[in-house]
Amino acid sequence: MASTTPAVIASEETAKPRRADAQRNYDKLLAAAREIFREHGAQASLDDIAKRAGVGPGTLYRHFPTRDDLIDAVMREWSEDVDSDSDEVIAAGLDAQETLRTWFGKFVENIGVYRGAAAKVMSAMDDESSPIYRKCQVLVGANDKVLTHLAGRGELRDGVDSREVMRLVSGIATVADQSHLSVDESTPMLDIVIQGILRDPSAP
Amino acid sequence: MASTTPAVIASEETAKPRRADAQRNYDKLLAAAREIFREHGAQASLDDIAKRAGVGPGTLYRHFPTRDDLIDAVMREWSEDVDSDSDEVIAAGLDAQETLRTWFGKFVENIGVYRGAAAKVMSAMDDESSPIYRKCQVLVGANDKVLTHLAGRGELRDGVDSREVMRLVSGIATVADQSHLSVDESTPMLDIVIQGILRDPSAP
């Protein structure tokens, strides 16, 4: 179980001082991006986002030089939600199987809010140059917390690596996303993974 | 285990009668597409393909109205390779674990030839309107053959659905593709899935 440094992140966009109009445009762009991403997925037209925000396209590029920078900003509070989900799941005191079902289910559900986001997270996990990389670290850390908790109680098979599990689950989220599966329809896949990492119930 | 109708497919593109020059252009386009897809992935510029083939862009659209039609054609013999792989694996007489390792490994390796192909296969699996859908049926059928073979020997857990396994493995292939993982680096994920579908060794 690879331990990941706990992700303590100051909210970067509020920390940075900005002129009042710039801040207003930043906020309008983020709100517009959330709307449009929700409607058309993470590959939506950036021009449409600028239009919806009522600013020129240049303004969008000033604040978010690449599409991934914009996605990263949109994902901020969302990744914090996922992180707090992991704490809740651990605190709930469910058995190992239910813990994983709940955790993986929430993960897939959250990541599926924006179409295309799952694929982004999936590939950014191993790409340090991606603006989303740091956000992924939060998710990796949250997942590691849950698995370490179960491993500490001897509930996992030997040699289970939380990064591999994370890759798998984000892969499932991507399948669910691209095939337009509901959360329920992704549980059979999640159950296979859960069977694959839980120690056999027969062994005490 | 859902049984799929065995995929008997006549080579459609040789069956269709064409003018000699049209056939030549068709062949040149396919060859160019294979080259360019191999270099730049399945999202490569269609214009580049037409240029490499030495034909006008209109000719490409005449033969392949959509990008997926072109990908479908490029995948033809490739999907036949995968299908014959499944027969070889079954005939090899390996134990259940090695059978799955070999089969899944070949699957991921084959699907990874063109970047972006795994994602295409993944989403086309559940999309009947996709030109690639039929090709996916070949893969689904091949995978079902292998799993049915193991299920017949009582090696699989109850309730394992080959379609779900196929979704999972194509998801892993997509992760491997987008994260630029080697085949070796994807085996930990495959092993988790294998553990998840194999009956416990302890139970006779």
Added chain:
DNA sequence: ACCTGAACACCGTTCAAGT
């Protein structure tokens, strides 16, 4: 320091003209 919007570049797609 920031915004605007015209301008450019790139690429997918169509279609009139040609054989």
Added chain:
DNA sequence: ACCTGAACACCGTTCAAGT
């Protein structure tokens, strides 16, 4: 029946001019 390539449309990206 098929091919060509100019033309169009769309969208991401840049940058000179303006505040």
